Amino acid sequence: MSTRRGAPRIEDMRAQFLTAADPGQAVPAHLLQSWLRSKEALGVPANVRDVPRVDEDLLDSHLLEMFQAPMARVSEDLHGSGMGLLLADAQGRILQRWSHDTAAMSYLDRLGTVRGAVLSEDAVGTNGVGTAIATGKSVQIAGAEHFADFYQTALCTGAPVWHPITGKLVAVVTVSATTSESSGLLLPLTNSVATQLEQHVLDVAQPGARAMLAAFLETSARHAGPVVAFGPDGLTMRSQRAGDLTQTDVDMIGHLCAGMRRSAQVSAELSIGTVLVDVSALDGGAGVVAALRPVSRSSGVRTAPAPAGLVGQSKSWQSIAHHVSRRIAARQALLIAGESGSGKTSLALGRPYAPAVGVDGVVIMHAAEREITGDRAWLQRLAEAVGGSAPVVVRGVENLDGHLAALRTLVEAHAGRSPLLLTLTAATPAEAQDVAARLGVAVQWVPPLRERAADIAVLWHAFAARRAPGLRLVLGEEARRALEASPWPGNLAELRAVVDHVVASGRRGVVRVEDLPDSARGQRAWSMIERTEMETIRRALQESGGNRSRAAELLGVSRATIHRKMKTYHLSG
Numbered sequence: 001m002s003t004r005r006g007a008p009r010i011e012d013m014r015a016q017f018l019t020a021a022d023p024g025q026a027v028p029a030h031l032l033q034s035w036l037r038s039k040e041a042l043g044v045p046a047n048v049r050d051v052p053r054v055d056e057d058l059l060d061s062h063l064l065e066m067f068q069a070p071m072a073r074v075s076e077d078l079h080g081s082g083m084g085l086l087l088a089d090a091q092g093r094i095l096q097r098w099s100h101d102t103a104a105m106s107y108l109d110r111l112g113t114v115r116g117a118v119l120s121e122d123a124v125g126t127n128g129v130g131t132a133i134a135t136g137k138s139v140q141i142a143g144a145e146h147f148a149d150f151y152q153t154a155l156c157t158g159a160p161v162w163h164p165i166t167g168k169l170v171a172v173v174t175v176s177a178t179t180s181e182s183s184g185l186l187l188p189l190t191n192s193v194a195t196q197l198e199q200h201v202l203d204v205a206q207p208g209a210r211a212m213l214a215a216f217l218e219t220s221a222r223h224a225g226p227v228v229a230f231g232p233d234g235l236t237m238r239s240q241r242a243g244d245l246t247q248t249d250v251d252m253i254g255h256l257c258a259g260m261r262r263s264a265q266v267s268a269e270l271s272i273g274t275v276l277v278d279v280s281a282l283d284g285g286a287g288v289v290a291a292l293r294p295v296s297r298s299s300g301v302r303t304a305p306a307p308a309g310l311v312g313q314s315k316s317w318q319s320i321a322h323h324v325s326r327r328i329a330a331r332q333a334l335l336i337a338g339e340s341g342s343g344k345t346s347l348a349l350g351r352p353y354a355p356a357v358g359v360d361g362v363v364i365m366h367a368a369e370r371e372i373t374g375d376r377a378w379l380q381r382l383a384e385a386v387g388g389s390a391p392v393v394v395r396g397v398e399n400l401d402g403h404l405a406a407l408r409t410l411v412e413a414h415a416g417r418s419p420l421l422l423t424l425t426a427a428t429p430a431e432a433q434d435v436a437a438r439l440g441v442a443v444q445w446v447p448p449l450r451e452r453a454a455d456i457a458v459l460w461h462a463f464a465a466r467r468a469p470g471l472r473l474v475l476g477e478e479a480r481r482a483l484e485a486s487p488w489p490g491n492l493a494e495l496r497a498v499v500d501h502v503v504a505s506g507r508r509g510v511v512r513v514e515d516l517p518d519s520a521r522g523q524r525a526w527s528m529i530e531r532t533e534m535e536t537i538r539r540a541l542q543e544s545g546g547n548r549s550r551a552a553e554l555l556g557v558s559r560a561t562i563h564r565k566m567k568t569y570h571l572s573g
Helices: 007-018 029-042 061-077 102-111 130-135 186-205 207-222 240-244 247-257 315-329 344-349 367-373 375-386 397-413 429-439 453-467 477-485 491-504 528-543 548-555 559-569
Strands: 084-089 094-098 139-142 154-162 169-178 227-230 236-238 264-270 273-281 288-294 334-338 363-366 392-395 420-425 442-446
Touching (some): 007 029, 029 130, 084 102, 130 139, 130 154, 169 186, 207 227, 207 288, 315 344, 344 392, 363 367, 363 375, 367 375, 375 397, 453 491, 528 548, 528 559
Parallel strands (some): 334 420, 334 442
Antiparallel strands (some): 084 169, 139 154, 273 288
């Protein structure tokens, strides 16, 4: 929270607080409350002479065993950072510590941060472990923000780990360093580790519930109404907006969803009135997620499931594909935007698109054709197409910059007659939103391939199977990591070119890094810390509308640092 630049001021406020003087409103509320709790429990810092310990036999060995592997992986990513990684139980007792840095381990020894050390607030006062437990929130405690005197050079960033099903506090993960280390990105890093541990709980304790939880959270985030999920072993989840539903309502929804193996839409009479229930069936019998909304006059038709012909396994991609398919089913116009080669036309068609191959039952037009046929003839052909019943896909709307008003007129005149999908090559979501506003249609942004690392392996195998099924080209682990770390300026087209390169080389079976072209293996794989840093910077740039100075201010770093990191991670903004 504080920085080295602000440390003297914090020291002064801490001194005022300890002498019963008013430290002023400059002390953040959560820090002041922690100091008050510490003072009530311990009196003055001088009373905290060392860190209490419990016998290792009292530590939760099962909890440590469950988190040992993921914590060890994070520790590998921290190698060379000078930082230590701590895992504490819900009482603040240190279960284990990890670091490949001798100096970091020695520093933890001097602080008394060892196995069995008790770091709750009532034991040692304000600190990154105990305060995270007391507040139930992520915290960063730096230098003089600590209560105990022997922590005055420490920088502790802690995040609670919650059980994703029961909501109970399971553990606290903490990154420990000295105040000489940079602190700007440690909080999002620690939050990321905590999230990974929460997901790991599902992997170990309830593997079948993880898919349901992910789908439930994603649906709740994008749906304005109540959301209910039904999983294995009678597991049920309700969103906050589902608070008005009675148990009878939930039971009825569960009965309607029981046995569903595909996504659909049904209606239900509940205590809150008649609602439409959009049911998303999860793969492998992991459960269903039901999103509720009021009935409208045009409702009552069961919607089609997300297209099965599209390749991609990430939740974001599945969500996008389902959203587009619902727009098509409702015969609504939609602008699908993204970088060149990101899969916009395939999304519009609900299947992989090959320009040389026609698509039965769909009218495909390209805006660039108007330069050959003439504006009037092209617009007349489009008017005839959207007046029919077949879906219409218009590619390359960016070529119509001077004719968007005419296109909008056609869209409005033929609304609801046939599905109309427009594709736009754009550099940013903001650019796409501007064009969508001028056309008066909704927009769906397609993320570039570099933001879909989870889909690269499955895309590779799909492309390889179509290009040369007999070669059985399977990505090796190092090759997969190299591809996931590539910036992919050419998106899917570039990935197809890499597949073609490997096929042409005569390679069979497992594909190694050395089998890839230089363009796909020159970038080393990002570590977890780097991936977290990259994502944090990307989000800050999005929140600031691409303003680097504002993004730097949000992250608490210099503009020069933002510029350097953007070059390192191939970010635009």
